[in-house]
Amino acid sequence: MSTPVAKMNDLKKKWYVIDLENQVLGRVASEIARVLRGKHTPQFTPSVDTGDFVIVINADKVRLTGNKLNDKFYYRHTGYPGGIRSITAGKLLEQKPEMIIQKAVRGMLPKNKLGRQMFRKLKVYTGPDHPHSAQQPREMKI
Numbered sequence: 001m002s003t004p005v006a007k008m009n010d011l012k013k014k015w016y017v018i019d020l021e022n023q024v025l026g027r028v029a030s031e032i033a034r035v036l037r038g039k040h041t042p043q044f045t046p047s048v049d050t051g052d053f054v055i056v057i058n059a060d061k062v063r064l065t066g067n068k069l070n071d072k073f074y075y076r077h078t079g080y081p082g083g084i085r086s087i088t089a090g091k092l093l094e095q096k097p098e099m100i101i102q103k104a105v106r107g108m109l110p111k112n113k114l115g116r117q118m119f120r121k122l123k124v125y126t127g128p129d130h131p132h133s134a135q136q137p138r139e140m141k142i
Contacts, residue, residue, distance in 0.1 A: 006043040006050050013121075014052040015137035017130070021061040023142060025104055031142050032056065032101075033108035036118045049117050054140075055132050056124045060097035064089055074103065098124040 016035060020028060034040055038050030064072070069090035077084050092100050101124050109115040123132060 004043070006045040006048045008048060011043070011048075011050055015055065015132065015135040016052060016140040017055045017057060017137040018140050018142060019057050019128075020101070021058045023062055025062050025064050025100065028062070028142050029101065029104035030108055032105050032122065035140070036105070036109065036121055047114070049114060051118055051121060053121045053132075053135070053137075054123070055130050055137055056098075056101055056122070057128050057130055058126070059101050059124050060093070060126045062093070062097070062101065064093075069093070074100075097126050 018028065018032065032054050035054050036051040038044050038048075038052070041050055041052075044050050070088060072089040073086045074089065074092055075084060075086050087095075089100065102119075102122065105122055106115075106119055109118050123130065
């Protein structure tokens with residue numbers, strides 16, 4: 001008896017909407033990564049993108065526990081010598097709240113071509129509106 005392997009053309013992708021109002025960042029990011037990866041489906045295969053699309057709304061209303069707004073830093077490099085830049089989580093949440101969600105979810109996905117393909121199925125918006133109503137997304141409670 002052989003193990004069934006999911007094939008891309010046999011899968012039907014679903015769309016989910018997740019509201020982040022008063023949700024804790026790490027807990028919701030792990031759930032989003034699980035759906036993007038496809039671990040919530042019975043036909044999960046590690047080498048195939050079996051995940052669904054996720055629309056995140058109200059990204060600016062996400063919560064961080066403890067003193068992470070001041071103590072957590074995000075780093076990037078400009079590419080020039082001495083070009084490391086840092087920003088606190090509080091400032092990043094004010095300036096680009098969608099980026100704090102994207103960084104948290106990207107860190108929980110595989111670090112290869114398949115992980116980058118899964119990450120493209122994440123759509124993050126700061127307000128309560130999104131342009132994907134034609135896909136008839138389902139509400140997902142976390």
